[in-house]
Amino acid sequence: MMVGMADTRQRLIHGAIATLRERGITGTSARTIAATAGVNQALVFYHFGSVPELLKQACLTATEFRVAPFLARMEQVRSLRELLDLGREIHAEERAAGNVTVRAQFLAGAHADPELAEATAAALRLWIEPLERTLERLLSDSPVAEPADVHGIARAVAAAFIGLELFEGVDPEGGRAALDALERLAVLAEVVDELGPVARRALRARLRRSR
Amino acid sequence: MMVGMADTRQRLIHGAIATLRERGITGTSARTIAATAGVNQALVFYHFGSVPELLKQACLTATEFRVAPFLARMEQVRSLRELLDLGREIHAEERAAGNVTVRAQFLAGAHADPELAEATAAALRLWIEPLERTLERLLSDSPVAEPADVHGIARAVAAAFIGLELFEGVDPEGGRAALDALERLAVLAEVVDELGPVARRALRARLRRSR
């Protein structure tokens, strides 16, 4: 019946993520995924056609699942400080759940597989687009960002977190130091937002001049 | 004779990097590396013992080679603006040389192999330590950074570039937008450095308060 099939597909998707997390991209195969999922190896090909195709679907599905609980909280953020706190919380939870490792495997695998690259980009957009909407709201009258810049700032923030995640993977102490430094620098933006009108106008002019 | 051996080792190291660049970590094996290097497959094991061991050595050697030409220029940098320009230039050259892809493969592979993680961290330190010395020099009297922060800022900058590199791999347009945004934000630090003494003292106090 239908339920069995849907269940097997889900088990394989979940098994793919778990295998990527525990054994890395080099240790991920139809056999190891099926063993983790507790199903037969041939079912990978019956349901998904190939291993890369399964990985593509797993990439998107798993991210949707992870982003969902944070969407409402992003909409309620009222200051850069609050956004920073939420970002730190998301970062800690993603790391604890092992999703940082999985993201690294997808980003690396994407270089050799254009379709996986597109799936990875789509998964990242699930994080970036809500972030962009939040930044639009918070920076609407800040001298730091022209409206057109928010698109780039959202992607820069996402890229910085991705880099931090990977850097932590090879140098945990360095990663912590980097995160601390980023948080201190973020205070700069907050300070700017507390400036008086004269200083704001001067800063805005100075920034305009330099682009 | 000795020359032949050294030559074969170098060919294998160069072949390992090229294979990683062209076929990704999943397509990198003793056979594919040897084919790229134009030597026999068995020599991978004779000279390095195993494929991961060859990759470790390739990671360090290749980075040393890439960093060297930029060391002198880092020491001559006299402002944040100049440092940013140099960073953009390094970024462009590294990408053109295909080293971004290679770094992604190492960072991902590091999650499954602690020894490769240590080699990757050591390779990144080759970039980070000169950067840290440069920042120490430039930010010695800036209100943006306490002396103790420079360690973290250098690693945050490195992490941000790593993230940017990987993000570009899955979303080139987004990567460009992020780089543009980072450059505009970097102007903020420059503006701060041009403040008068009163404003500097106020900012320094405000930043101290928030850490």
Added chain:
DNA sequence: GTCTATACAACGATAGAC
């Protein structure tokens, strides 16, 4: 040091019974 040849494990993928 380098080569050929080979052992053996794990891989992707499919055919066919159930």
Added chain:
DNA sequence: GTCTATCGTTGTATAGAC
């Protein structure tokens, strides 16, 4: 839909001739 059985390929690694 799921299983067993199996094909051919590719992987690591080693032994032994040169």
